[in-house]
Amino acid sequence: MKIKFAPRLLMTAAVVSLVFVSCRKEKDDDDKETTSARDNALAESTFSDVVNIADQAATGSLATYFAPNSSEYKSAASMLSTCATITNDTVAVPHMLTINFGTTNCLCNDGRYRRGIINVSYTGMYRDSASTHTITFSNYYVENNKVSGTKTVVNNGHNAAGHLTYAVTVNGQIDKALGGTITWTSNRTREWLVGESTPTWGDDIYLITGSATGVSTPASGTSTSYTINITQALRKELGCRHFVSGKFELTPSGKATRYVDFGTGACDNTAMVTINGHNYNVTLN
16 A cells, blocks of 8 residues: 655746747847746745655655654655654654754755755645645755745545545745745645555656745845746646646736746656747756
């Protein structure tokens, strides 16, 4: 039987790390502001990473599920590293999982440096109806960016189609290492479309709907707020790094809406961004 603590989903915002490919003259595509897109992607990936880390720290094998610091927690396939100390208090109510990377930067298996603590308070297993998983942080840094706030995942049970659904909310802030802050709020519904009954992760598929808002505040300058609205459910296949289909809109304050399209199902690293009627091919990092 598959035991899962939290969805291993990377809500990477596709508009970031954009490589615009266009032969239009400068006067035709002068709206190239991507700060809000880059900051949104940083928030998306950072707060998604903590779910992946909690998942990998808690899952293990059936035999080692409650064994702190099992080598399975820190295999090459995991984002964790040998410096991560994991404890799982199943006596406390709610239960508490703690992942401590220490007080100095630790190079993790995904190539990112982390320090500090991720705390996960949970009332039941990921697949248990009405279970809640709440993630908070204690002096937690990723690549010297300080992460704070709360992420909550609530199991809403099976929908009419027989699929488990989850309400996922984030209220967080990132203090960037080079100065400036990102405040980010996300409210989404996640539907477990395929893979609930199998013992492997690679066949899992989720559909994601909902919205987000953010404010990018540079070290010097004016803050920019933006909104994101998913207009066609984003399809995440865990065997692929990026979304394989779906659409969303990103609207920075005072700027034109950016329309992002992930295509029709190919497991690749491309998307299409439309700004002011101009289409740009995007390569995703």
